[in-house]
Amino acid sequence: MSLNSKELKAIIDLGNSLGYVGDELKQFVNDERMRIEKEKENEANRAFELEKLKLQNAKEMEEQKNKAEAEEKRLAREAEAEQKKLQHEREVEEKRLEREAEEKRLASEAEVEEKRLQIEAEMAERERRTKLELGERAAQDKREQREFELKKLELQVSQNARNTQPDMEGVGDNNGGRVNSNMRGLKLPPFNPDKDDLDSYLTRFERACQAFDVDPRKEVTIPRSNGKNC
Helix, strand or coil, X not given: CCCCHHHHHHHHHXXXXXXXXXXXXXXXXXXXXXXXXXXXXXXXXXHHHHHHHHHHHHHHHHXXXXXXXXXXXXXXXXXXXXXXXXXXXXXXXXXXXHHHHHHHHHHHHHHHHHHHHHHHHHHHHHHHHHHHHHHHHHHHXXXXXXXXXXXXXXXXXXXXXXXXXXXXXXXXXXXXXXXXXXXXXXXXXXXXCCCCCHHHHHHHHHHHHHHCCCCCCCCCCCEECCCCEC
C-alpha cells in the first residue's frame, strides 16, 4: 500500500532529524516506507480478517438464530402434534368409556326386561294352570252334579215305578195293553256319562216320552250304558 506525500515527508523529516543524508537518507526513507506500507498492509489484512471474522460470526449467529428458530418451530409443532395426539386419545378414551357405559346400561335394561318377561311368563303360566285347574274342577263339579242329578232322577223314577206297580197290575186290558205297548215302543240309546250331555239326553228323553204318551215319572227307567236299568 503506497504512502501519501504527507506520510512520505514525515519520514524524510524523521530521517533528517536522525542525521541521515544522501544515500543513507534514501535508504532510511525507503526502509521506513516499506515498513509502514507493510504495517498498513498487515493492518489492512487484520482489518479484513477481523471484518471477515465479524461477518463469519454474524453469519454463524444468523445460522444459529435460524437454527434455533427452526428448532423452536419444530418443538412447537411437535408439542402441538403431541397435544393433538393427547386430545385425540382423550376423546377416544371418553368415547370408549361412554360406549362401555351405554353397553352396560343396555345390558342392564335387557337383563331387567328379560327378568320382567320371565316373571310375566311365570305369572301367565301360573294363571293358565290356575284356569286349567279351575276349568277341570268346574268340569268335575259339573260331571258330579250331572251324576247326582242322574242318580236322583233314577231313584225318583225307580220309586215312582215301585209306587205305581200295584195300580198297573189292576188296570184293565185296554189301559195295560196301551201302556205296555207304548213303553215297548220307547227306545233310547243307553246314557253314557263319559260321552253324553245329561241336559241334552234328558231333553231327548222327555220328548220321546211325550211322543209315545208315556209318563216318565211312573212308567220308565233310564237305560245306562252298562246295559242295566235303575
